[in-house]
Amino acid sequence: MELMEKVAYLKGMVDMAEFDPAAKETKVLRALIDAVDEMAQTVAELVEANSQMCEVIESLDEDLSEVENDLYGEDDEDEDDYGYDEDDDSEEEDIYEVTCPSCGKTFDVDEAMLDEGEINCPACGELLEFDLQIEDPPADGSEDATVTE
Ligand SMILES: [Zn+2]
Known part of the structure; x- marks a missing residue:
């Protein structure tokens, strides 16, 4: 959210500065801020989606561990357990x-x-x-x- 707050602050600064609304520089500046604003929102959505995905992966990993334990036994010894006993x-x-x-x-x-x-x-x-x-x-x-x- 920090990024979006910064963009909001930037917007407020431009509004306070009372640039000439007809000036090309002002139009470019506002277009730039709009673009940055959109980017900030997109980044926020991606961060949210990413954290949801991490939760899903964590729960899948836990489930997989349970399945592995059921298949190969509770102990955490490594691959030797999967080999055939001579x-x-x-x-x-x-x-x-x-x-x-x-x-x-x-x-x-x-x-x-x-x-x-x-x-x-x-x-x-x-x-x-x-x-x-x-x-x-x-x-x-x-x-x-x-x-x-
Ligand atoms: Zn015989």
């Missing part, structure tokens, strides 16, 4: 390829089945016993398990 991979089961010594059929068994120590061949029904001397399986889990008959 432990997740351990839940993936290792698959072993087994060839039945009785019928020659190859099939897959997972670690849980190997832990049982024996399995019936899905092709011929032969009971297969596993010798659990499995070395660390390769990443693709395709290492053959040893089958004893």
Whole structure:
């Protein structure tokens, strides 16, 4: 509002000065003050609009923080929380390829089945016993398990 007060003061000064209203200088001066007056009003409107926008942005930011907390948890630790925990991979089961010594059929068994120590061949029904001397399986889990008959 300070700017508009200054313009009002300027207008009053010109009025008090009693310039010759017919003089070109007076007309230019009044046109100039009109223009400054309009600018001051426009600036005041922009300042008001800007402060309203700031309020909206602040409330959006608060809402977004709530959503972030709901999604990623309450703690404020940074991006590490968004990454995948490497432990997740351990839940993936290792698959072993087994060839039945009785019928020659190859099939897959997972670690849980190997832990049982024996399995019936899905092709011929032969009971297969596993010798659990499995070395660390390769990443693709395709290492053959040893089958004893
Ligand atoms: Zn078999």
